[in-house]
Amino acid sequence: MKTTSAWVGAIVGTAILISGTTGCTQSDDKNTVKIKSQNQNGVSYTNANTISGLAANTNKEDPLTFVLVHGSWADANFWSNTAAELKKQGHTVYVPEYAGHGTLYNPSVKHEDIVKSVVDYITSKKLKNFVLVGHSFGGTVIQKVAEQVPDRINRLVFFDAFVPLDGQSLSDQLPPELQKVFGQLAEASGNGTITMPFTFFREGFVNTASESLAKSIYKNAKPEPATPLVQKLDLKKFYGLNIPKSYLFLTSDTVTPQGDKYGFHPAQSSHLGQFRLILGEGDHMTTAYEQPGYLAQKLYQAARK
Amino acid sequence: MKTTSAWVGAIVGTAILISGTTGCTQSDDKNTVKIKSQNQNGVSYTNANTISGLAANTNKEDPLTFVLVHGSWADANFWSNTAAELKKQGHTVYVPEYAGHGTLYNPSVKHEDIVKSVVDYITSKKLKNFVLVGHSFGGTVIQKVAEQVPDRINRLVFFDAFVPLDGQSLSDQLPPELQKVFGQLAEASGNGTITMPFTFFREGFVNTASESLAKSIYKNAKPEPATPLVQKLDLKKFYGLNIPKSYLFLTSDTVTPQGDKYGFHPAQSSHLGQFRLILGEGDHMTTAYEQPGYLAQKLYQAARK
Amino acid sequence: MKTTSAWVGAIVGTAILISGTTGCTQSDDKNTVKIKSQNQNGVSYTNANTISGLAANTNKEDPLTFVLVHGSWADANFWSNTAAELKKQGHTVYVPEYAGHGTLYNPSVKHEDIVKSVVDYITSKKLKNFVLVGHSFGGTVIQKVAEQVPDRINRLVFFDAFVPLDGQSLSDQLPPELQKVFGQLAEASGNGTITMPFTFFREGFVNTASESLAKSIYKNAKPEPATPLVQKLDLKKFYGLNIPKSYLFLTSDTVTPQGDKYGFHPAQSSHLGQFRLILGEGDHMTTAYEQPGYLAQKLYQAARK
Numbered sequence: 017m018k019t020t021s022a023w024v025g026a027i028v029g030t031a032i033l034i035s036g037t038t039g040c041t042q043s044d045d046k047n048t049v050k051i052k053s054q055n056q057n058g059v060s061y062t063n064a065n066t067i068s069g070l071a072a073n074t075n076k077e078d079p080l081t082f083v084l085v086h087g088s089w090a091d092a093n094f095w096s097n098t099a100a101e102l103k104k105q106g107h108t109v110y111v112p113e114y115a116g117h118g119t120l121y122n123p124s125v126k127h128e129d130i131v132k133s134v135v136d137y138i139t140s141k142k143l144k145n146f147v148l149v150g151h152s153f154g155g156t157v158i159q160k161v162a163e164q165v166p167d168r169i170n171r172l173v174f175f176d177a178f179v180p181l182d183g184q185s186l187s188d189q190l191p192p193e194l195q196k197v198f199g200q201l202a203e204a205s206g207n208g209t210i211t212m213p214f215t216f217f218r219e220g221f222v223n224t225a226s227e228s229l230a231k232s233i234y235k236n237a238k239p240e241p242a243t244p245l246v247q248k249l250d251l252k253k254f255y256g257l258n259i260p261k262s263y264l265f266l267t268s269d270t271v272t273p274q275g276d277k278y279g280f281h282p283a284q285s286s287h288l289g290q291f292r293l294i295l296g297e298g299d300h301m302t303t304a305y306e307q308p309g310y311l312a313q314k315l316y317q318a319a320r321k
Numbered sequence: 322m323k324t325t326s327a328w329v330g331a332i333v334g335t336a337i338l339i340s341g342t343t344g345c346t347q348s349d350d351k352n353t354v355k356i357k358s359q360n361q362n363g364v365s366y367t368n369a370n371t372i373s374g375l376a377a378n379t380n381k382e383d384p385l386t387f388v389l390v391h392g393s394w395a396d397a398n399f400w401s402n403t404a405a406e407l408k409k410q411g412h413t414v415y416v417p418e419y420a421g422h423g424t425l426y427n428p429s430v431k432h433e434d435i436v437k438s439v440v441d442y443i444t445s446k447k448l449k450n451f452v453l454v455g456h457s458f459g460g461t462v463i464q465k466v467a468e469q470v471p472d473r474i475n476r477l478v479f480f481d482a483f484v485p486l487d488g489q490s491l492s493d494q495l496p497p498e499l500q501k502v503f504g505q506l507a508e509a510s511g512n513g514t515i516t517m518p519f520t521f522f523r524e525g526f527v528n529t530a531s532e533s534l535a536k537s538i539y540k541n542a543k544p545e546p547a548t549p550l551v552q553k554l555d556l557k558k559f560y561g562l563n564i565p566k567s568y569l570f571l572t573s574d575t576v577t578p579q580g581d582k583y584g585f586h587p588a589q590s591s592h593l594g595q596f597r598l599i600l601g602e603g604d605h606m607t608t609a610y611e612q613p614g615y616l617a618q619k620l621y622q623a624a625r626k
Numbered sequence: 627m628k629t630t631s632a633w634v635g636a637i638v639g640t641a642i643l644i645s646g647t648t649g650c651t652q653s654d655d656k657n658t659v660k661i662k663s664q665n666q667n668g669v670s671y672t673n674a675n676t677i678s679g680l681a682a683n684t685n686k687e688d689p690l691t692f693v694l695v696h697g698s699w700a701d702a703n704f705w706s707n708t709a710a711e712l713k714k715q716g717h718t719v720y721v722p723e724y725a726g727h728g729t730l731y732n733p734s735v736k737h738e739d740i741v742k743s744v745v746d747y748i749t750s751k752k753l754k755n756f757v758l759v760g761h762s763f764g765g766t767v768i769q770k771v772a773e774q775v776p777d778r779i780n781r782l783v784f785f786d787a788f789v790p791l792d793g794q795s796l797s798d799q800l801p802p803e804l805q806k807v808f809g810q811l812a813e814a815s816g817n818g819t820i821t822m823p824f825t826f827f828r829e830g831f832v833n834t835a836s837e838s839l840a841k842s843i844y845k846n847a848k849p850e851p852a853t854p855l856v857q858k859l860d861l862k863k864f865y866g867l868n869i870p871k872s873y874l875f876l877t878s879d880t881v882t883p884q885g886d887k888y889g890f891h892p893a894q895s896s897h898l899g900q901f902r903l904i905l906g907e908g909d910h911m912t913t914a915y916e917q918p919g920y921l922a923q924k925l926y927q928a929a930r931k
Contacts, residue, residue: 215870215900216900218902219870219900219901219902220900223903223904224904224927226930227688227931267905268903268905270903273892274891274892274903275886275892275896276886277886297905
């Protein structure tokens with residue numbers, strides 16, 4: 017939790033703004049809850065209160081625009097089912113492919129090429145007032161995209177995503193031994209890519225999937241360009257941005273070892289300072305294929321105002 | 322986990338009592354499970370065993386008496402929906418308002434005034450054999466109430482609650498930077514109260530709520546008197562009490578940073594020594610408004626014998 | 627997380643094998659996902675992709691053979707309901723009783739006697755290609771059984787189980803103070819057994835149960851022979867085995883204090899190195915009695931290929 021100060025910084029920033037006003041409205045008479053209590057100092061639970069009636073309205077959907085950024089060993093198809101569900105719920109959805117991946121496959125792509133792809137996509141389509149979602153490695157992509165087009169973005173959603181601190185790489189978020197193995201795999205590949213052993217993928221990335229689904233997802237994963245995973249990122253600007261942030265964590269995700277030190281939540285999430293936590297069931301990749309409607313709901317909870 | 326010894330102390334206390342009797346009844350012949358096994362040393366899973374038949378009875382409700390103590394930035398209305406659900410399930414429910422809050426609003430209230438309110442409520446109504454529930458700051462209240470009327474209480478339920486150790490304040494349970502911010506907000510208020518910035522409240526206290534519900538709950542929160550949050554509490558007597566304890570943790574609660582160091586569970590919960598853990602879905606405040614039936618069920622699981 | 631190296635070791639082992647082949651098939655043209663994108667670099671979420679169609683097949687059950695090994699303060703009947711559910715789902719199930727427990731009750735049993743019981747059961751029945759499940763103390767049993775009959779076992783499933791490192795005992799996995807209490811209880815018994823105080827059992831082992839179910843389960847628990855819990859185990863061979871492993875953790879289990887240091891997950895689970903994580907709701911013992919169908923599903927997810 018090295019970044020508690022960033023978190024508090026965010027609070028203080030807002031706090032000063034508010035405490036500098038003439039006060040708050042909560043103590044106004046008209047906002048005071050009037051209760052008819054059965055007892056002098058008690059509350060009658062049979063009387064309605066002014067808030068309870070609101071619960072019925074909470075499922076009213078607020079149409080949003082989503083830009084979905086996939087992670088490593090994946091391409092834009094990763095989002096197909098989830099995007100369809102979001103659209104069905106009335107949202108507008110954009111799923112950019114980015115340099116080095118999918119139809120743009122290129123083993124020697126760099127992190128800045130990937131970021132440029134997404135920024136170009138956003139600017140060429142004149143997208144604004146959208147929620148930018150990054151999955152896994154995509155967390156590092158949306159950090160850098162946000163630095164370039166901050167005013168277009170309403171909220172950043174990190175979904176089981178890496179959140180390097182300033183000067184760090186994605187690889188720096190992993191246990192040292194795993195960093196070493198990825199380095200060895202990249203070297204052995206001859207072209208700077210990493211192909212995960214199936215067993216590691218099956219147990220770590222799609223642990224809740226059937227074997228057949230696991231194999232299908234694996235079969236579609238191209239060797240991942242290693243350079244963007246080890247590049248140290250200048251994130252000074254990102255950590256100064258004032259964009260609201262959410263972290264969606266699916267609790268069976270074991271891509272990083274769970275727990276305080278390496279877990280997506282709370283280790284990676286805590287880098288964000290103040291953020292909205294949304295928890296769900298699922299693992300790193302299975303949920304997007306098997307339960308896209310559920311994932312869409314969770315993304316909406318993370319994305320809404 | 323500094324209080325492991327307290328936990329073990331609780332075990333040893335009971336253990337000595339039991340090991341001092343003539344033994345246990347579990348080895349009596351009549352209690353031995355008789356099984357017809359297909360194999361010499363195996364068990365036939367097609368035969369019923371003496372325990373399996375009991376599962377059907379486990380939902381039989383045992384009517385209880387609840388006294389519900391709310392937390393900060395709230396008043397007795399916090400419990401309205403949940404109390405109604407508990408009553409619907411056949412339980413008796415009391416929801417005392419306490420000094421400085423709700424109808425008794427007073428910015429300069431002290432912790433001992435709050436405790437006195439609840440104790441007076443309990444004694445004036447001659448309540449006994451009840452389960453005392455404290456939410457959030459209410460955890461510190463029920464600790465001190467339990468010191469004064471221990472014989473009236475069947476069980477203490479801490480619900481996403483603070484559990485200071487002896488000599489600590491609620492504020493001591495928070496990250497140092499957050500303590501500082503709350504101090505600054507209290508100073509800036511001019512009357513020793515804390516008004517949370519809406520953003521902080523929305524992301525930290527009602528993260529799973531819709532924006533409209535978040536705003537409604539926020540609007541009803543009066544500036545919180547700061548003194549009771551920073552008063553160091555003498556809890557020597559509390560930590561010597563022999564009242565059964567439960568901790569109900571809703572897993573999306575991010576009022577304190579999640580994890581081993583500051584999380585309601587396991588950091589605050591572990592202060593209790595031996596306790597019954599009940600987990601549920603939800604955040605700090607939304608669940609009481611939006612899913613009171615679910616919360617009532619969880620409270621019952623925490624409260625029953 | 628001392629055993630990260632073991633985890634990575636498992637990856638490296640597989641990785642070398644794979645990187646030594648002629649490469650991976652994922653970059654073959656025929657495996658490349660063909661997408662008709664609405665946009666140059668985007669993906670059309672209205673087109674089906676090659677993977678989405680698979681989701682429908684994931685519930686097809688793959689019949690497995692299970693050997694279920696119970697834990698302490700239990701006997702083979704612990705599995706009765708769950709075994710019946712697994713059988714109903716088409717699986718073959720074996721539930722060996724082991725030395726010192728149930729019909730073979732003996733206070734002075736040793737860990738090696740228990741292991742021998744299970745190995746003899748397996749070899750006499752000529753069982754092979756099965757999934758070996760160990761619950762709680764049973765985790766230490768399946769570690770040692772796996773050392774003796776590794777080629778018969780398709781996968782090891784640790785269910786809320788202890789996973790001592792080489793040279794450790796089960797007791798070594800517990801907080802020091804709790805180790806001491808168990809030692810005192812064993813001594814006080816006069817015959818080297820441990821009878822848990824009911825309160826400790828009710829709050830720690832069956833925290834989500836009704837009081838009546840808690841009492842019934844407790845009544846059937848014989849005093850547990852203490853020796854196998856404190857014997858230091860030579861596990862060198864186990865930690866060199868290449869058998870796939872899963873860890874099933876029911877998130878309300880509080881037999882060990884939850885958190886990074888003593889929690890079944892991630893503390894015990896991390897000893898396995900690479901493993902498949904399956905999470906579920908439930909506590910240490912209640913779920914097997916009350917929700918055997920749910921537990922059977924979770925065991926299947928942990929056990930399948």
